[in-house]
Amino acid sequence: MPPHNSHRRRAEHLGPERRRPQILDAALDIAATEGVSAVTIASVADRLDVTRPVVYACFANRVDLLAELVQREEGRLRESMTTVLRRRAVDADASVFIDGYRALLQTVAEQPKTWGLVYGSPDAEVAELFGRGRADAVQRCTELLRPTLTAWGMPDAEVEKKLYPLVELWVSTSEGAVRTLLANPEWTPEELAEFLGTSVYHALRTAV
Incomplete structure (x- = not known):
């Protein structure tokens, strides 16, 4: 029997619990490169070189697959943002803002597909995720900036x-x-954090 068919049959023997993370990773890869609308049962099966029944x-169905994908990636982003927006010095100087941008952009560099799904996709399926994440960021930044x-x-x-x-x-x-780092390879997280952290600090300081 040809190797290709043999591989597909062996893949089907993996249990659902072991297969689910692979399916979600494949769906994320498709969503990040081609858009959420390209994520289908067929496209995921093709990406993994398995049959659709797997x-x-x-x-x-596709709806269940996308729902779990969004839930998983939202959890990853929340963990990242909890680290980025941890409590900082109240009487902040430029270094505090630079450190914050550096932490944010390092998570983008480490998880580009997850961040690309949210910030690089106009698909309706991720609009709610983007809205929830932004609302959380606004609330946390408000709590940090008021005493500052x-x-x-x-x-x-x-x-x-x-x-x-x-x-x-x-x-x-x-x-x-985030969009700049995802789209422009000329910037490193460190360089962009230094530039934007300093710029935002001076903009906020000027407003006082």
Whole structure:
């Protein structure tokens, strides 16, 4: 029997628990390179060089497959962002912002497919994931920036007025940093963190 067919039959003997991570990895690879709309039971089976029943043994349909993929990648991003947005010094200087961008961009470099799925895909299937992740980032950045603005000497009334647009500036710049690193190989995480961390620090400091 030809090696190709033999390989497919052996693959089918893997149990669903061992096969599911492989299927999700294949789906992520397809989503990151071709878009979520390209993820189908057939495309995943082809990517793994198995038959469709092997995939169906793990996922009832494409919807279930995508739902678990998004859930898994959301968990990875939440773990990354928890590390990036850990509590920092209140009276922050430029180094604090540089360190934050460095931590963020290192996670992007380590998990480019996961970040590309969220920031590089316009597909509706990931819109909810993007929205939840952004809302979490805005909330955490708000908690971090409010006491920092006060420590920098901004009056309380101005803090409440200026906090939202300044947080949006910070979060939007972070999103731009992710897209830049994914799309432009000329930047390293270290270089981009130094540039944007310093720039955002001075922008926020000027607002006080």
